Amino acid sequence: MGILLAFVRKIIYSLLLLIAVIILNFLLIHLAPGDPVDTLVGEMGGATPELVAKIRAEYGLDKDFFEQLSTYIGKVARGNLGNSYTFNQPVTRIIFHRLPATVLLVVSALLIALFFGTLLGIMAAQKPDSLFSHFVTVFSLTSFSAPVFWTGIMLLILFSYYIPIFPSFGMSTVGLEGPLIVRMFDTLKHLFLPAITLSSIYLAAYSRIARASMMDVLGSDYIRTARAKGLSRKVVVYKHALKNALLPVVTLVGLQLSQIVAGAVVVETVFSWPGIGSIAFKSILRRDYTLLLGILFFSTVIVVIANLITDLTYRILDPRIK
C-alpha cells in the first residue's frame, strides 16, 4: 500500500512539473529576439512589410503574449501540440515519427555504456594497481573530457572515410529495398558509430564509479567472510558483490538520463540521425515555437518516466528499501 501511495504521489508531482516546464519554456523562447516569421522572411531573402504582416496574422503571432500562452496551454490540454512552422505538419506527428529513432539511439548508447562501463570498472577493481586499471582510468578521463561532437567527428573520419566500414550519416540508406532482415542490418550499421559516440561519456563515468564502488565493496567484511568460506573469486564478485556495487551506478544513470537526452541532440546533428534531438537544434535556430515546445514537453515526459523506472529498479536491487 505504501508503495502505491508513493507512486501516485510521484505521478502528481510529475504532472505539476510538466505544466511548470511548459510555461517556463514558452516564456524563455519568446524572450529570444525573432519569431518564426522572421526566419521565414530571412530564408526568402526579404519580403515586403505587407507580406510579413499577412503571414504573421495567419500564424496568430500578432496577438499578445498572454493570449498566445493561454491558447497554447488550452490546446495542449486537449492533446493538440500545434503545427510546426518549419515542416508545415502537426507537431505530434513529427515527434512520434522521429521519437523511435532517438529512443533507439539513447537506449543503445545507455546499454553499451552500462555494460562495458561496469565490466571495465569491475575488472579494474579486482586488480587496482595493475596496468589495466590505470588504462581504464586514463581512458575514462579522456572520453569524459572530449567534447562529444569531436569524438563523433573523429570516429566518422576514421571509420567512415579512412577505413570505410560505416556510413557517414542517417539511419538508413535512402531508397533501400529488401526483406526486413536486410533493412534491420542496414539500420544497425548506421547505428553503430552514433551509439558508440553517445555512450563514450557515460561509459567513462560508469566505469570509474563501478571501479570505485566495487573496490569499496570488495574490502567489506561479508566479502572477506565469503572468500574465507572458500567461494571462488568469480562467484564472490559476480554473485555477491555486484548487486551492491551496482547501486551507485544505477543512481548515476537516473541522474544523468536527462544529460543523455541532451547529448543526443549533438550526436544526432553530427550523424544526421533523424531523431527529435536534431530537430530540437533546428527548431531553436528557426524559432519554431510549437515544435520546440513540443520537443521539450516530450523530453520532460521521457526523463520523468525514466526516473520512475530508476526508482523501481532501485527497489528491486536493494532489498533494504520497502
Next chain:
Amino acid sequence: MKAMFKFLKNCMLLVIAVLMVTAIGYAEAPKKGGDFVAIYQPGSLPAHFNCGIKSGAAIAFPGAQIFASLVEIDDKWKPIPYLAKSWEISEDGETYTFHLVEDAVFHDGQPVTSEDVAFSLEIVKENHPFGAYMFEVVDRVKTPDKHTVVIELDDPSPALMMALSPALMPILPKHVYGDGQPIRTHPANAKPIGCGPFKLAKFEPGEYFILERNPNYFRKGLPYLDRIIGRVVDDINAAIITMKQGKGHSLGYLNDPHKIKILKKSKNLKLYSAGYEGIAATYFLEFNLRRDTFKDVRVRQAIAYAMDLDFITKKLHMGFTRKATGPIHSKTLFYTDQVKTYPLDLEKANQLLDEAGFPRKDDGMRFSATLEWFPGSDMKNVAEYLKPQLKKVGIDIQLKAPAGFLPWMMRIGNWKHDLTLNNYFMWGDPMIGVHRIFHSGNIRKQVWTNTSGYKNRKVDKLLEAAAEEMDFEKRKALYAEFQRIISEDLPLYFTYEAPYHTAYHKDLRNVPIPSIWGAATPNDKIYWKNGRAPR
C-alpha cells in the same frame, strides 16, 4: 608517285578521323538511368516545394525539377523555349504573346493550358517575395485560346523574360492550387503537382526527398536520370566525407576556402564555379548614413582607401574570391569597371579624415564605430581584419558578433547598426536584386532593402529609367552611370564577389548545367557516364 602517297595518306587520316568521331559520339551518347544524390548543406532542406510562393536556393532546385516555366535561361542570359515553344514581343515592348507546347500534361495527367499560366502569374505576383518587383508592371494576362498567353504590361519591362525562369515563375495547375484553400498552407505545397521533368515520389521533411522521372514529360526522351534524391546532412564535415566517398554526387553553395580545398583534392569530384551568375552574390560594407560619422562622403572614401582588398581576396580568402568594384556583379550583363576604385592608401585615408573634421584625439583615435556581419566564416574574417586595419587610420572598431542570424537581421532591419558586412543576390536582373537596395523609395525596416538610408534623386531617376528601357545599349549606359555614381558616393563599399562552387561527381555528364541559374533549372539533360551511379 609522291602525290599519290600523299593523297592516300590523307584519305587514311580522314577515314581514321571519321571512325574516331563516330566511336566517341557513340560512346558518349547519353545513357538513361541511375540515381543522383544531391547533398544539401546543414539546415537547408526546404519544407515544401512551391517555389512560386517562396524564394531561396534550397527550394529552387527541386522546384525547378517538379515545375516547368515558360522559358529557360541559358548561360548567355538568353531565354530558350521551354513550355513556351515560341513568342513575340510587340514594338512598344508592352505586349508579350507566348505560344505553349500543345501536348504538355501535369503529373496527374491533366493538360497544361494558358489558364494555368495566367493563374500562376497571379499567385507569384501576390505571394512571392519578389513578386512585386517582378510583376507589378503586368496589367493583365489574356488567354485567347488554350495554348496562347498574352501578357500586357503598363510599361516596357526588360526584366520580364528573366522573371519567367523555372525558379521564379513555376507553372502551377489551377485545378489543384486554385481550389480556394489559402496558398501558403495548401497541402499540395508538400505534395506538388507540376509538369516538369521529375515528380515527387517521397518526402521526409528535414531529411530527404526523392524525385522520380516523369514518364510524360513534354520534352520527349528526357530526362535521363531515374531519380534525384535530395539529402540534407546536418554536419558539414559529414557532408564532405559523403562527397569524398562518392556517395553524394553534388554539393553546392560552397564558399569556405578550406572546404573547397579539401574537396578539390578528392579524385572522385570535379569543382565548378559556374552556375551562380543568376544569383550573383555581391559582398559589401554598409554604412548607416544616419550616423553623424558617416554622413560625410570623405569619411566613407577614407575607410575604402584604408581597406586592402588584395589582402582580403588573396590571403584571407586564399584566392577564392574576386575583388568587386560596384553594385553590379562582374559576371552579369550590365557590369562596367569604369568606376572609381580605392587602392590601399593609408596616407590619403588619414588626410580625408582630417579634412572631414575628425582629427585624432589624445589617444590617437578619431571616433569609434560598431561593426557587425551576416553570420558566416568568410565575413567574420573580414571583420576581424578590419579592426586592426582601421585602427591604423584612427578609427576604433568595436566588433559586434552576431548572436545568430535572426538577431542580426532584426538589428539591421531596425537600422541599429553603424557598419555591417553583408551580401545580396542579384537574382538575374538588377531590377529584382539591386534596385531594392538603392532606391530612396525602398527605405524600410527590413533587411535587404535600402537599410543604409541612401537618398539620391539622380540615382532614383537612373534606376527608374533603366527599369523601362528595352534597348540593351541604352540600358547598359544608364547602369554604367549608376555604378559610377555609387562608386563615388559609397553608401555601400563593395569588397568582393564570392564565386560559389559546386562539387559534382566526375562520372556525371552535362554538368555544370549551362544556365545562369545553375542547378536551379531543369536537370533533364544530366546523365551518368555508365548509365548508373557509381557503387
